[in-house]
Amino acid sequence: MDIRAQLSMSFHLDKCIGCHTCSVSCKNVWTTRRGAEYMWWNNVETKPGAGYPLTWEDQERYRGGWEVSGGSLRLKLLKGPGKIRTLANIFFQPNLPTIDDYYEPFTYDYQNLFNAPAGDDQPVARPKSLITGEFMEKIVLGPNWDDDMGGSPLYASNDPNLKGLSDSQKDMLTKFHKLFFFYLPRICNHCLNPACVASCPSGAIYKRGEDGIVLIDQDTCRAWRFCVSACPFKKPYYNWANGKSEKCIFCYPRVETGQPNACAHACTGRIRFVGALFYDADRIEEVAKAPEDRIVEAMREIILDPNDPRVIEEARKAGIDENWIRAAQESPSYNLFKKWRIALPNHPEFRTLPMNFYLPPLSPILHNAKSENGGTFDPESVEFFNEIGKMRIPLRYLANLLSAGNEQAVLESLKKQMAVRLYRRHLRMGDISESQAKAALSSVGLTTQDADDIYRLVSLSTFQERFVIPETHREIQTNVDPRTMYEKRGSVGFGVKKKEFLGRTW
Amino acid sequence: MDKFLFGGMPYIFLMTAIVGAIWRFRSNKYTWSSQSSQFVENKTLFFGSFPWHYGIITVLLGHILGLFIPKSILLWNAVPVRLYVLELTALACGFLALFGLLALIYRRLTNSRVKALTSSWDVLVLIVLLIQVVTGLGNAVLYRWGSNWYAATAVPWMWSILKLNPNVDYVANLPLITKTHIFNALIFIGLIPFSRLAHFVVLNPYKYLVRPYQVVRWYRRGGPTVNIVQYK
Ligand code: HEM
Ligand code: SF4
Ligand code: SF4
Numbered sequence: 254m255d256i257r258a259q260l261s262m263s264f265h266l267d268k269c270i271g272c273h274t275c276s277v278s279c280k281n282v283w284t285t286r287r288g289a290e291y292m293w294w295n296n297v298e299t300k301p302g303a304g305y306p307l308t309w310e311d312q313e314r315y316r317g318g319w320e321v322s323g324g325s326l327r328l329k330l331l332k333g334p335g336k337i338r339t340l341a342n343i344f345f346q347p348n349l350p351t352i353d354d355y356y357e358p359f360t361y362d363y364q365n366l367f368n369a370p371a372g373d374d375q376p377v378a379r380p381k382s383l384i385t386g387e388f389m390e391k392i393v394l395g396p397n398w399d400d401d402m403g404g405s406p407l408y409a410s411n412d413p414n415l416k417g418l419s420d421s422q423k424d425m426l427t428k429f430h431k432l433f434f435f436y437l438p439r440i441c442n443h444c445l446n447p448a449c450v451a452s453c454p455s456g457a458i459y460k461r462g463e464d465g466i467v468l469i470d471q472d473t474c475r476a477w478r479f480c481v482s483a484c485p486f487k488k489p490y491y492n493w494a495n496g497k498s499e500k501c502i503f504c505y506p507r508v509e510t511g512q513p514n515a516c517a518h519a520c521t522g523r524i525r526f527v528g529a530l531f532y533d534a535d536r537i538e539e540v541a542k543a544p545e546d547r548i549v550e551a552m553r554e555i556i557l558d559p560n561d562p563r564v565i566e567e568a569r570k571a572g573i574d575e576n577w578i579r580a581a582q583e584s585p586s587y588n589l590f591k592k593w594r595i596a597l598p599n600h601p602e603f604r605t606l607p608m609n610f611y612l613p614p615l616s617p618i619l620h621n622a623k624s625e626n627g628g629t630f631d632p633e634s635v636e637f638f639n640e641i642g643k644m645r646i647p648l649r650y651l652a653n654l655l656s657a658g659n660e661q662a663v664l665e666s667l668k669k670q671m672a673v674r675l676y677r678r679h680l681r682m683g684d685i686s687e688s689q690a691k692a693a694l695s696s697v698g699l700t701t702q703d704a705d706d707i708y709r710l711v712s713l714s715t716f717q718e719r720f721v722i723p724e725t726h727r728e729i730q731t732n733v734d735p736r737t738m739y740e741k742r743g744s745v746g747f748g749v750k751k752k753e754f755l756g757r758t759w
Numbered sequence: 760m761d762k763f764l765f766g767g768m769p770y771i772f773l774m775t776a777i778v779g780a781i782w783r784f785r786s787n788k789y790t791w792s793s794q795s796s797q798f799v800e801n802k803t804l805f806f807g808s809f810p811w812h813y814g815i816i817t818v819l820l821g822h823i824l825g826l827f828i829p830k831s832i833l834l835w836n837a838v839p840v841r842l843y844v845l846e847l848t849a850l851a852c853g854f855l856a857l858f859g860l861l862a863l864i865y866r867r868l869t870n871s872r873v874k875a876l877t878s879s880w881d882v883l884v885l886i887v888l889l890i891q892v893v894t895g896l897g898n899a900v901l902y903r904w905g906s907n908w909y910a911a912t913a914v915p916w917m918w919s920i921l922k923l924n925p926n927v928d929y930v931a932n933l934p935l936i937t938k939t940h941i942f943n944a945l946i947f948i949g950l951i952p953f954s955r956l957a958h959f960v961v962l963n964p965y966k967y968l969v970r971p972y973q974v975v976r977w978y979r980r981g982g983p984t985v986n987i988v989q990y991k
Contacts, residue, residue, distance in 0.1 A: 336968050344812040351801050384799060385875040451972035462977035472788040475958060476795040496794035
């Protein structure tokens, strides 16, 4: 066993209100620079929707992630001759998205509002490209362009997750009173089997052994930009001004000191949880090759139980500190993903073993499942529970998004969340009998203790319960000369010195 | 004049290249990049970058081979058919590179996004490369079978430079085009550390073929990169 620690974030999708506070705090901290203004290391997209960059989930187009071919694991990008293909395509990459798949960064000519000569018309602030500085005819794409457009045939119908939905379900998307949508906040998944790392010819991207954070060494990156193509989540971004790739850094300067990530800290819906996980690095390849219907299960298996004395012993042997072991034992991520099995990874079929988890959203039961329409649904009873597969958001859709198409995994999570609700309803309202509530719980394998714990974590938890982040004390652990810290002084974040920031010097 | 251009200047350019490369690598590693502009424009780039790089890298490798082990080339050329094959391949690659380069220049001049990202260094590099490719092709077309006569002129001159005993007589009587080609090559070498040309002096990508897919760094264990899994 090769035990390693990993920081992981979980998202309670039911509670995300799509306010973008997370995106804005991330942007303010890390990406308000030339060349980075179009980057949203944290972005929140409306699902169903085309996403950011457009249709990022469509790997026929981008060829991100891994595939199993002839029994071995291979980057999808490297079809055919394998790694040689990387070098052959280094001069021009057929699968690279361009700025037009994100959006052309722009500002407005605000000065005109002040300086325009007196006239018959109101002066306007025309949009101006931040790349060329020229006026733009019109803005055709922007951050969250299809925000809240869940029902739009223009945007939502391009969502790659709609495959496998029945015609009537797809039809619903266009009916104003029936459509469904929810929000999907996304940051880099800091995968166990990162495709970005595996694709980098320079070896500039690496996973940190101590906490699993995936980073790009800015001095080693040579703008070969394979990471952008290879990551199926499109989370490394190319800085077009400086010629370097950048990505979400899991706010490592913050989490190293025990503070939560800027996005998680700012989240108004309090939908985010951050915690530590232990995993067995020896099994990465095997798990990444698991068949699609088993991959979520395999991912749960690679996560080790931090309360198991054998695991604790191995962790100590591997040099993991006591505060990390304690944090792993209280980790919300562990409980949500492995113990209660209610959180799921985003697109596990990309086989990167992503380490962020999502609680699938509950949604209203379909109209035609209601009892007055011949169905068995009665919101005041546990019958509701049995109709859970008829929620407005099709199971198929959630399964395409969160479990490699395995509807059972999604159903398990939804039923558990519902069972907890019924149990709480029994306690608070009393209109559901104790035996019914307990029957619901036991049918999904939860105890009343579990139900209390889940309820506490997802609805009442305090800051300290949501963010269990062990400090790493890198300042004393690292073998890096602390004087190098001073070299970074006066740089505007991310290693860019002020003078270079003003314009390309080379 | 020849003495200065082909006896003195080579040292200046070589020193600039070596000292400049070390200086930039140590003090300003962050800027060491191919500065790819595919992200803002990827249609014309296809017709520029592919032919340019495949053409120029083949020709450049041929030059290096020819300058350092001229015997191999002469032996190959002993049979006329092989001489034609070699020269025609080189010529084809040269034209491929020229085509690509013209596409790249056209792209830099016409696309407003690429133009906005173009520094004066980029312009300088493209001009120097254009002169280099055009004079090279001129040489090949006007003064036939250069791969035979260069061994008695350019090669001994280069070695005399490297042996710190410059002898410009070898190149003094060469045609103007050829001399321009050689002198411009020196400028090119001098420019390497100061422009995006630095991108091809990187040895990293070649390592990719042999390293495992995954890279893990431990800040607490120190030492070199430790790899986790070795996939086939
Ligand atoms: C050793 C292998 C080489 C690699 C891996 C390489 C890679 C690249 C890459 C990735 C770009 C950026 C293309 C883009 O805009 O996306 C580039 C551009 C360029 N390369 Fe290379 N290159 C190599 C060798 C060379 C050589 C030998 C030369 C010249 C003698 C050269 C000259 C250029 C020039 C001038 C550009 C800029 C093109 C423009 O104007 O946009 N490269 N190269
Ligand atoms: S999600 Fe993050 S770690 Fe995973 S492949 Fe993409 S950039 Fe790499
Ligand atoms: S801040 Fe929280 S609630 Fe708001 S969009 Fe982001 S994840 Fe959702």
